Amino acid sequence: MVxxxxxxxxxxxxxxxxxxMRGENAHQICIVAIDAAKYVHSAMISNIxxxxxxxxxxxxxxxxxxxxxxxxxxxxxxGYDFQEIVVGIETTGHYYEDLVRMCTDHHFIxxxxxxATTAKERETELNYSKTDSxxxxxxxxxxxxGRGQTSREAIPLLKQLQTFSRAHRTLINASSKAxxxxxxxxxxxxxxxxxxxxxxxxxxxxxxxxxxxxxKASLYLMRHYPHPSDILTLGKEGLRxxxxxxNLKLRDINIERLIGFASQSVSKPKEDLRAEIxxxxxxxxxxxxxxxxxxxxxxxxxxxxxxxxxxxxLSIPGVGITTAAELTAEMGDLSKFxxxxxxxxxxxxxxxxxxxxxxxxxxxxxxxxxxxxFRGALYRAGRSMMLQNPAMQEKYKEMKERGKKPGQMYxxxxxxxxxxxxxxxxxxxxxxxxxxxxxxxxxxASKLRNKEKQALFYNRYVLV
Numbered sequence: 001m002v003x004x005x006x007x008x009x010x011x012x013x014x015x016x017x018x019x020x021m022r023g024e025n026a027h028q029i030c031i032v033a034i035d036a037a038k039y040v041h042s043a044m045i046s047n048i049x050x051x052x053x054x055x056x057x058x059x060x061x062x063x064x065x066x067x068x069x070x071x072x073x074x075x076x077x078x079g080y081d082f083q084e085i086v087v088g089i090e091t092t093g094h095y096y097e098d099l100v101r102m103c104t105d106h107h108f109i110x111x112x113x114x115x116a117t118t119a120k121e122r123e124t125e126l127n128y129s130k131t132d133s134x135x136x137x138x139x140x141x142x143x144x145x146g147r148g149q150t151s152r153e154a155i156p157l158l159k160q161l162q163t164f165s166r167a168h169r170t171l172i173n174a175s176s177k178a179x180x181x182x183x184x185x186x187x188x189x190x191x192x193x194x195x196x197x198x199x200x201x202x203x204x205x206x207x208x209x210x211x212x213x214x215x216k217a218s219l220y221l222m223r224h225y226p227h228p229s230d231i232l233t234l235g236k237e238g239l240r241x242x243x244x245x246x247n248l249k250l251r252d253i254n255i256e257r258l259i260g261f262a263s264q265s266v267s268k269p270k271e272d273l274r275a276e277i278x279x280x281x282x283x284x285x286x287x288x289x290x291x292x293x294x295x296x297x298x299x300x301x302x303x304x305x306x307x308x309x310x311x312x313x314l315s316i317p318g319v320g321i322t323t324a325a326e327l328t329a330e331m332g333d334l335s336k337f338x339x340x341x342x343x344x345x346x347x348x349x350x351x352x353x354x355x356x357x358x359x360x361x362x363x364x365x366x367x368x369x370x371x372x373x374f375r376g377a378l379y380r381a382g383r384s385m386m387l388q389n390p391a392m393q394e395k396y397k398e399m400k401e402r403g404k405k406p407g408q409m410y411x412x413x414x415x416x417x418x419x420x421x422x423x424x425x426x427x428x429x430x431x432x433x434x435x436x437x438x439x440x441x442x443x444x445a446s447k448l449r450n451k452e453k454q455a456l457f458y459n460r461y462v463l464v
Contacts (some may be wrong), residue, residue, distance in 0.1 A: 030082035033139035035090045044136040045076050056133045086114050088143040111148035159433035161304045162220040162329035171440045178287040185280040189226050189273050192261035209257045217248035223284050227270040251425035301325040312461045314447050318388030323381050330374035340422035347374040348410050378414030385413045390435050
């Protein structure tokens with residue numbers, strides 16, 4: 001039996017494309033390469049032999065521009081009697097998405113090409129220049145070599161969840177930056193506010209006022225009493241009174257440390273820190289706005305998540321709304337996959353295997369050739385598993401004993417979770433824990449505080 005090496009390397013996706021290109025009507029296939037951009041796209045039309053039929057041309061990212069593309073395709077189609085149109089579009093930001101949708105509406109076969117793939121095509125030809133024409137040639141070669149993924153119409157709910165989850169992640173990253181700026185300004189205004197190194201039991205240890213820097217009490221004091229002189233003016237009784245009035249729940253230990261750190265502070269006088277105090281207030285406003293937006297989006301994600309198969313992932317300890325939503329959104333339509341390893345490859349967390357000359361094979365890093373958002377979601381999910389899932393913690397300890405690095409272990413746990421998620425979602429089965437204290441009701445109650453959302457979970461995933 002003859003086995004095509006092309007099929008083997010590219011898997012099911014490559015095998016399908018190989019059969020298409022080897023068909024008796026392959027000469028009737030028209031190849032359209034499109035380099036997407038924000039305002040002006042570039043396109044080139046050729047046949048399966050790589051002969052350029054229409055030289056590279058530009059068309060605007062508008063309805064009129066798309067009509068120009070269609071007219072060029074129809075002209076070539078009529079002139080060369082083409083029966084099938086294959087469009088290859090490079091993934092440039094989000095600018096390619098409308099092109100994919102409109103080309104799909106015209107019943108073209110759309111192949112989505114990763115930008116890293118076209119870069120490799122240029123390297124193969126030892127061409128390190130980058131122009132629109134060269135990019136179009138690289139896209140064409142990628143299509144002819146069977147690379148890329150055939151685009152299918154996204155399920156609306158999953159697409160909506162992906163939009164929400166990615167926006168949510170962007171807001172979380174922005175919030176983290178805002179916190180870093182707040183820390184910076186507090187270093188100037190009240191240096192000791194974030195902690196002081198003190199000798200405890202013969203060892204130097206960092207002693208903090210608040211265990212959480214952005215707790216309700218901490219945020220209130222930074223906004224209204226940011227400078228050491230403000231704390232000293234209030235005194236112990238003043239701080240207790242503020243705590244009662246604003247429900248800050250300041251303990252005596254917090255008050256004592258605030259007074260002690262303020263009395264020993266080396267910060268500049270308050271009148272010399274006017275600019276820093278103003279900027280601190282602006283960053284506190286920004287953080288408050290971002291926090292509200294994050295919570296709002298989390299509620300929306302929760303609502304959409306529970307309408308998909310991904311809501312079942314909430315039965316896994318350590319998988320909250322954010323993790324479940326990100327994984328579900330990035331996994332997409334599972335009907336396109338036959339095994340979880342395909343998802344791992346799509347994320348780019350599959351290990352690269354090295355073996356040559358009869359030597360033992362080994363892995364040394366992940367491919368990083370998939371979706372960056374998906375890869376980031378798996379990394380964060382793996383870290384969450386290490387912290388909150390007892391079964392995954394055991395696996396983490398085993399890998400740590402073998403000398404694995406933290407990043408490697410997070411990716412490994414993320415891949416393990418992905419396999420588990422694939423099985424649960426495709427088989428419609430809840431998480432089965434070997435832990436004696438595992439209770440589904442408690443797990444769900446800790447993640448879905450709304451009684452109606454809890455009822456929705458049980459009706460969709462349990463009472464079926």
